Amino acid sequence: MSKAFGGVSALADVTLNLSGGRVHALMGENGAGKSTLIKLIAGVLKADSMSVEKNGQPLSVNDARDAHEAGFRFIHQELNIIPQVSVAENVLLGRDLPRKFGLAVDWNKVKTLAEDALAFLGATHIDVTVPAGDLPAGDKMMMKIAAALVSAEQSEPVLYVLDEPTAALTGEESEKLFDVIERLKTKGASILYVSHRIDEVLRICDDVTVLRDGEFVASNEIPKTSKADIIQAMTGRDFKNAYPKRETPVGEDTTVSLKNVSTSNLQDVCFDIRAGEILGVSGLAEAGQSELLKLFMGIGKIKTGSASYMNEALPGSPSEAWARGIAYIPRERRSEALCLDMSVKSNIVLPHLSEYGFYAKPWLENEDALEFGDKVKLKSNGVLQPVGQLSGGNQQKIVFARGLRGNPRLLLLDEPTRGVDIGAKYDIYLLVRELSARGCSVILTSTDLPEVLGMCDRILVMEHGRQAHLLESAQMTSADLLTYFFTDNEAAV
Amino acid sequence: MLQKLRQSGTLLGFFLILLFFALKLPDTFLTARNLINISQQLSMLAVVAATMTIVMVMNDFDLSVGSMASLSGIVAAMLFTAGYPVWVGLSVALLVGVFGGLFNGFLVSVVGILPFVATLGTLTVFSGLAFLLSDGKTIFGRDIPSSFSGFARAGIEIGDVKVPMLTITAGLVIFICWAILEHTNFGRRLYAIGGNKEASYLAGIKVVRLRLIAFSLTGLGAAGAGLMYAARVASANPTQGSGLMLDAIAAVFLGMTMSRRGEPKVVYTLVGVLILGVLDNGMTQLRVDSYVREIFVGLIVLAAVAVASLSKRRNAK
Numbered sequence: 001m002s003k004a005f006g007g008v009s010a011l012a013d014v015t016l017n018l019s020g021g022r023v024h025a026l027m028g029e030n031g032a033g034k035s036t037l038i039k040l041i042a043g044v045l046k047a048d049s050m051s052v053e054k055n056g057q058p059l060s061v062n063d064a065r066d067a068h069e070a071g072f073r074f075i076h077q078e079l080n081i082i083p084q085v086s087v088a089e090n091v092l093l094g095r096d097l098p099r100k101f102g103l104a105v106d107w108n109k110v111k112t113l114a115e116d117a118l119a120f121l122g123a124t125h126i127d128v129t130v131p132a133g134d135l136p137a138g139d140k141m142m143m144k145i146a147a148a149l150v151s152a153e154q155s156e157p158v159l160y161v162l163d164e165p166t167a168a169l170t171g172e173e174s175e176k177l178f179d180v181i182e183r184l185k186t187k188g189a190s191i192l193y194v195s196h197r198i199d200e201v202l203r204i205c206d207d208v209t210v211l212r213d214g215e216f217v218a219s220n221e222i223p224k225t226s227k228a229d230i231i232q233a234m235t236g237r238d239f240k241n242a243y244p245k246r247e248t249p250v251g252e253d254t255t256v257s258l259k260n261v262s263t264s265n266l267q268d269v270c271f272d273i274r275a276g277e278i279l280g281v282s283g284l285a286e287a288g289q290s291e292l293l294k295l296f297m298g299i300g301k302i303k304t305g306s307a308s309y310m311n312e313a314l315p316g317s318p319s320e321a322w323a324r325g326i327a328y329i330p331r332e333r334r335s336e337a338l339c340l341d342m343s344v345k346s347n348i349v350l351p352h353l354s355e356y357g358f359y360a361k362p363w364l365e366n367e368d369a370l371e372f373g374d375k376v377k378l379k380s381n382g383v384l385q386p387v388g389q390l391s392g393g394n395q396q397k398i399v400f401a402r403g404l405r406g407n408p409r410l411l412l413l414d415e416p417t418r419g420v421d422i423g424a425k426y427d428i429y430l431l432v433r434e435l436s437a438r439g440c441s442v443i444l445t446s447t448d449l450p451e452v453l454g455m456c457d458r459i460l461v462m463e464h465g466r467q468a469h470l471l472e473s474a475q476m477t478s479a480d481l482l483t484y485f486f487t488d489n490e491a492a493v
Numbered sequence: 494m495l496q497k498l499r500q501s502g503t504l505l506g507f508f509l510i511l512l513f514f515a516l517k518l519p520d521t522f523l524t525a526r527n528l529i530n531i532s533q534q535l536s537m538l539a540v541v542a543a544t545m546t547i548v549m550v551m552n553d554f555d556l557s558v559g560s561m562a563s564l565s566g567i568v569a570a571m572l573f574t575a576g577y578p579v580w581v582g583l584s585v586a587l588l589v590g591v592f593g594g595l596f597n598g599f600l601v602s603v604v605g606i607l608p609f610v611a612t613l614g615t616l617t618v619f620s621g622l623a624f625l626l627s628d629g630k631t632i633f634g635r636d637i638p639s640s641f642s643g644f645a646r647a648g649i650e651i652g653d654v655k656v657p658m659l660t661i662t663a664g665l666v667i668f669i670c671w672a673i674l675e676h677t678n679f680g681r682r683l684y685a686i687g688g689n690k691e692a693s694y695l696a697g698i699k700v701v702r703l704r705l706i707a708f709s710l711t712g713l714g715a716a717g718a719g720l721m722y723a724a725r726v727a728s729a730n731p732t733q734g735s736g737l738m739l740d741a742i743a744a745v746f747l748g749m750t751m752s753r754r755g756e757p758k759v760v761y762t763l764v765g766v767l768i769l770g771v772l773d774n775g776m777t778q779l780r781v782d783s784y785v786r787e788i789f790v791g792l793i794v795l796a797a798v799a800v801a802s803l804s805k806r807r808n809a810k
Contacts, residue, residue: 318698319698320697328695335691335693336691337692337696338692339689339693340689342685346681346684350685350693351698353678353698358678358679359676359678362675376766402696415498463536
């Protein structure tokens with residue numbers, strides 16, 4: 001199979017060859033054209049020129065239906081599920097549901113079909129009758145893949161496109177996904193795998209193609225390339241170290257102190273953070289990391305124990321938190337952080353509007369947006385561009401610019417580099433280091449273990465909302481950390 | 494390019510409508526007297542639509558404005574009847590608007606009912622109250638003090654034209670709403686809430702409080718319009734505001750077709766109000782049946798919004 005595109009501003013003359021039974025990685029920084037390419041194959045966007053061949057036969061892909069009939073299946077990064085509807089119906093979405101007497105929906109059949117598809121993925125633990133929105137992130141991904149499998153009945157899928165499938169998954173869930181990919185591969189399907197995580201790509205992919213600024217840079221078989229080669233191809237520059245080192249010592253003053261804090265989601269959390277210290281919070285998915293961060297934003301009530309920030313009680317609301325120098329970067333960029341239709345400027349100054357007084361002062365806002373946009377190395381068409389038009393990495397930089405603008409004393413980062421490319425990631429790490437050097441304390445949650453180890457001074461491992469371990473990160477490896485996720489609390493004594 | 498066309502399409506339509514009536518009614522339509530007349534007819538709708546814009550900026554709605562307008566007129570007239578001075582009647586009626594709006598805001602932002610459902614409920618409540626207080630009767634005649642109804646007939650002479658006080662009041666309200674939404678940080682926050690409620694809340698915007706304030710402003714506007722109406726007809730009737738709600742929402746929607754990202758703006762709402770007002774005035778003069786007029790106005794609103802959303806979708810592609 002070969003595909004050629006040309007003349008699209010976001011993508012120029014890119015050719016991609018995929019063969020059955022192989023996993024092909026598509027890599028590149030944000031804005032490199034990966035999403036555009038996928039949308040073209042999916043028939044969502046129209047190419048200025050494009051030719052698709054399948055087994056030597058020309059194929060026209062003009063809309064989503066063509067792509068589907070050609071056997072292309074897409075699993076997107078932002079999962080489009082219908083949260084109120086049961087897992088089974090989500091799996092069978094877009095198909096006619098099986099019927100009894102040609103009329104009533106045959107719910108037993110629906111259930112069996114969905115369960116069979118999930119069983120093929122080894123995800124028998126998922127109850128297909130619960131609403132899809134109640135599933136943990138990893139199970140949602142399994143559900144989407146199952147949906148892609150079920151729709152295979154009409155036409156044998158020849159190509160699966162997975163866009164950042166592990167971005168929302170924990171290590172364990174990712175392993176399951178890799179098993180599934182292996183199985184799909186042996187069935188003879190070809191897989192286009194889009195990811196920012198190089199280690200993952202090196203492990204499970206057979207070939208890799210790298211794009212940069214909408215152009216084809218390199219394509220190679222995985223055994224013939226290396227991590228360094230790929231990074232070089234993606235960024236056009238060498239990368240010695242993925243994480244900048246701490247250069248200033250941690251301060252003396254205590255910024256945050258939690259003593260045996262319990263809320264409805266958290267139990268017995270106990271730690272201090274000093275000025276400039278970076279505390280990592282890790283653990284399996286949804287073990288209470290986000291709830292811990294939100295506690296500092298004044299969301300969630302402390303039932304027992306005591307907590308202080310700058311020697312006073314924790315803020316009671318997000319507005320008080322921002323006013324007292326706490327900056328928050330939520331996990332879900334699109335739904336929790338940004339007003340997508342609004343400008344870069346409005347999004348950067350949003351939490352700080354009160355500092356401009358009663359009357360709006362657009363000129364001051366412009367200056368600030370420019371200054372902080374520069375600081376985070378934002379790439380946009382000016383401060384008035386709607387943020388929805390920017391790439392994921394640049395959107396995240398806007399959320400960072402917003403945080404920097406307040407000159408924070410405490411920075412809360414919930415999965416700050418999720419879906420962000422290597423170049424932007426490094427910029428973000430540098431910013432975190434810079435803030436820490438200025439004495440700002442940081443709490444960072446991440447499921448990316450090397451990131452936690454590379455950036456944090458100490459690591460809090462959580463398990464079902466409980467504090468399982470509090471570890472010094474020096475000298476630890478990912479494997480060490482992972483074992484702590486599954487071992488019991490030694491401090492229980 | 495297409496976007497520009499979409500944005501200016503509504504304005505173009507407005508000028509075409511003006512041109513049409515000017516040609517059809519050469520003697521009466523484009524005269525100072527008729528235009529002044531239109532501006533006065535429109536003033537109530539303008540006030541309600543401008544204050545409605547404040548909640549619609551947050552993606553909220555207020556369906557209760559019409560019955561609030563009726564209620565405030567009735568409250569004022571009852572107080573006049575009971576012998577209270579004019580200023581007391583006006584203040585209490587406006588306060589009723591503020592509290593009615595606050596109640597809407599409470600239901601929507603504190604209790605968390607969808608604005609459509611919450612204000613549909615209060616629409617009925619306010620209307621029922623108006624009937625209950627007035628016993629379903631129109632209050633008119635000697636009960637309405639002339640200093641109150643005289644306001645609607647008064648005006649300021651500019652050159653040889655007399656600009657009615659109602660028009661001036663509407664102009665002031667529009668100006669204030671415009672200043673609030675476009676030039677204060679309060680307005681900026683309302684637009685942010687409309688952009689993404691959850692993100693605004695997490696970014697430290699006091700969403701609950703702002704929605705309360707916004708709804709109370711809309712209630713205040715509705716009450717004000719009710720008083721203007723009562724002054725103009727020198728009477729109060731428990732149904733007299735009922736037509737305002739649909740027209741106000743239609744005006745905001747017409748206006749939204751003109752803004753860049755489809756967000757409501759006071760200035761564009763004013764254009765929407767003018768379109769509706771001019772249509773009404775022109776067709777009345779052409780002796781078009783009022784039922785036909787309603788069908789026609791509905792179709793025009795649908796057409797404008799349909800064109801806007803179609804071109805928007807094409808833009809997104």
